[in-house]
Amino acid sequence: MSYLRVSTSRDQSVESQRHAIERAGWAPAKMFLDEGITGRRIDRPGLQSMLEWVRDGDTVVVYSLSRISRSTTDLLGLLERLDRQGVALVSLSESVDTSTPAGRLLVTVLAALSQFEVDTLRDRTLAGLEVARAQGRVGGRPRALTPEEVVMVRGLRASGVPAQSIAVRMGVGRSTVYRALEQ
Incomplete structure (x- = not known):
């Protein structure tokens, strides 16, 4: 087997x-x-x-x-x-x-x-991330909305626009809209 x-x-x-x-x-x-x-x-x-x-x-x-x-x-x-x-x-x-x-x-x-090998790779990765942070670089996925767009999302929601409509208008998913509202 x-x-x-x-x-x-x-x-x-x-x-x-x-x-x-x-x-x-x-x-x-x-x-x-x-x-x-x-x-x-x-x-x-x-x-x-x-x-x-x-x-x-x-x-x-x-x-x-x-x-x-x-x-x-x-x-x-x-x-x-x-x-x-x-x-x-x-x-x-x-x-x-x-x-x-x-x-x-x-x-x-x-x-x-x-x-x-696993331990060594983990140590090298952590060291590389530390160097990148010290140089001002942050990893991860880029934010879907700029700070200005987050303000716009909040304004639209405050004026009664449904989250789904905001998501379509901004070109993002509904969960992104909800995260922006929670920030």
Whole structure:
């Protein structure tokens, strides 16, 4: 069986993972998948179904360890649970097979390196944001309405114009109008 997961990104698809698994010679009878769910969540429905389905002697195939877990702690806990159930994990990207002692060692080392990479990326991102703020740059989406337009929205609403009409007139969504009124 296999487990496939894609994050919340709209650009991702499980098809590339499925194709890689089949191309590697694994033709799983059962595929479990989670779409639009971050790997940081342990309560993923597809993962939970897979964990309930597996039996002693089964092998779970994943495209990459990052598809099944995003933290070292969760991955090691998951591996321990699979091991207790007599289930092996094969990861194609890392060439890991936990049915062997060397595979179990390698997956532990790779999990630690993956966590290090995540932590390092987070630190670099935070440092970059701090530098940008110090230079007066603020990230995020640009405001839909200028301060002058917010004043106009409030004036229109005060004169009894419905929020939907204001939204159409200003070229924004109704929720933007309501946010402007709350400011």
